[in-house]
Amino acid sequence: LINKAVTAAEKKGYDVYIIPGGSCIPKILKAKRYEGVVGVACGEEIKLGGEILAKMGIPGQAVPLIKNGCANTIFSLENLLNVL
Numbered sequence: 001l002i003n004k005a006v007t008a009a010e011k012k013g014y015d016v017y018i019i020p021g022g023s024c025i026p027k028i029l030k031a032k033r034y035e036g037v038v039g040v041a042c043g044e045e046i047k048l049g050g051e052i053l054a055k056m057g058i059p060g061q062a063v064p065l066i067k068n069g070c071a072n073t074i075f076s077l078e079n080l081l082n083v084l
Helices: 002-011 022-032 043-056 077-083
Strands: 037-041 060-067
Touching: 002 077, 022 037, 022 043, 037 043, 037 077, 043 060, 060 077
Parallel strands: 037 060
Antiparallel strands: none
């Protein structure tokens, strides 16, 4: 699932990062100066990421995980493709 998502995003010109949590977001955004962000995460990380993006003035959209966890997470590829 993740490989399909990465391939689809890269084909559309997105840079893809797989990070352990939202606390990594500021470092990436300061280094790259992106105009917007699409994230796939659990509800807690979506909230954290949204707060960070709001402080930085960067728009973002999120696709929530269907099954949370550090391994074997599940999200809707269809929803992600619609956002991209």
